[in-house]
Amino acid sequence: MEDLGLEKTAVRVEKTHIVTDAFCRTAEPGVYAIGDVAGPPWLAHKASHEGVICVEQIAGLHPHALDTTRIPACTYSHPQVASVGLTEAQARERGHQVKVGKFPFVGNGKAIAMGSTAGLVKVIFDEGSGELLGAHMVGDEVTEMIQGYAIAQTLETTEADLMSAVLPHPTMSEAMHEAVLAAYGRALHI
Ligand SMILES: Cc1cc2nc3c(=O)[nH]c(=O)nc-3n(C[C@H](O)[C@H](O)[C@H](O)COP(=O)(O)OP(=O)(O)OC[C@H]3O[C@@H](n4cnc5c(N)ncnc54)[C@H](O)[C@@H]3O)c2cc1C
Numbered sequence: 001m002e003d004l005g006l007e008k009t010a011v012r013v014e015k016t017h018i019v020t021d022a023f024c025r026t027a028e029p030g031v032y033a034i035g036d037v038a039g040p041p042w043l044a045h046k047a048s049h050e051g052v053i054c055v056e057q058i059a060g061l062h063p064h065a066l067d068t069t070r071i072p073a074c075t076y077s078h079p080q081v082a083s084v085g086l087t088e089a090q091a092r093e094r095g096h097q098v099k100v101g102k103f104p105f106v107g108n109g110k111a112i113a114m115g116s117t118a119g120l121v122k123v124i125f126d127e128g129s130g131e132l133l134g135a136h137m138v139g140d141e142v143t144e145m146i147q148g149y150a151i152a153q154t155l156e157t158t159e160a161d162l163m164s165a166v167l168p169h170p171t172m173s174e175a176m177h178e179a180v181l182a183a184y185g186r187a188l189h190i
Pocket of ligand 1: 034044
């Protein structure tokens with residue numbers, strides 16, 4: 001961020017990143033920042049999405065504001081790790097009364113058939129509103145599955161919507177449904 005001449009502008013730099021709003025605007029009119037330089041999470045899909053928002057904003061359209069708390073994060077390790085939204089600890093720190101559900105892949109038929117029983121799905125709901133605050137998964141295929149919860153969060157679905165959704169059998173994704181049920185003591189296969 002050195003030698004860009006930012007100090008001669010109203011652009012604010014905080015430690016490692018340029019300060020922007022949810023539409024990628026800096027404090028200097030007409031100057032935008034996206035991606036890693038605009039702060040965490042440092043992920044390609046966040047950078048790409050901000051690029052679209054930024055250009056739409058410049059073009060005079062009305063893009064949606066980016067909510068960085070709803071950006072999925074994946075680790076392509078073995079086992080895989082995937083999450084979106086708040087952790088249980090973060091939710092409690094923010095004053096939420098929470099309902100937490102966990103479902104292990106050992107209770108999932110597809111996982112047993114594939115020999116992929118190591119891992120689990122965990123979901124965190126706001127007890128009062130039923131809002132899905134966060135979801136976390138460890139195990140095979142979870143980086144492909146997290147999009148389901150990301151869409152659910154974007155659509156502001158509640159636990160009731162997620163419980164009434166019918167997921168296909170046999171799939172690992174059934175564990176996502178079971179974790180929601182587990183949060184309310186209604187899991188079927190544990
Ligand atoms: C090893 C590694 C693995 C990663 N894996 C993942 C992953 O699996 N999934 C994921 O979502 N994210 C991953 N990331 C993060 C992801 O790569 C970044 O979040 C993303 O590339 C950010 O995009 P960006 O456009 O902000 O920056 P960049 O992609 O870094 O692009 C910035 C560009 O600006 C150019 N540039 C720099 N300075 C100047 C200058 N002064 N003038 C002109 N051009 C300049 C650079 O050469 C570069 O081409 C990974 C990062 C690393 C390092």
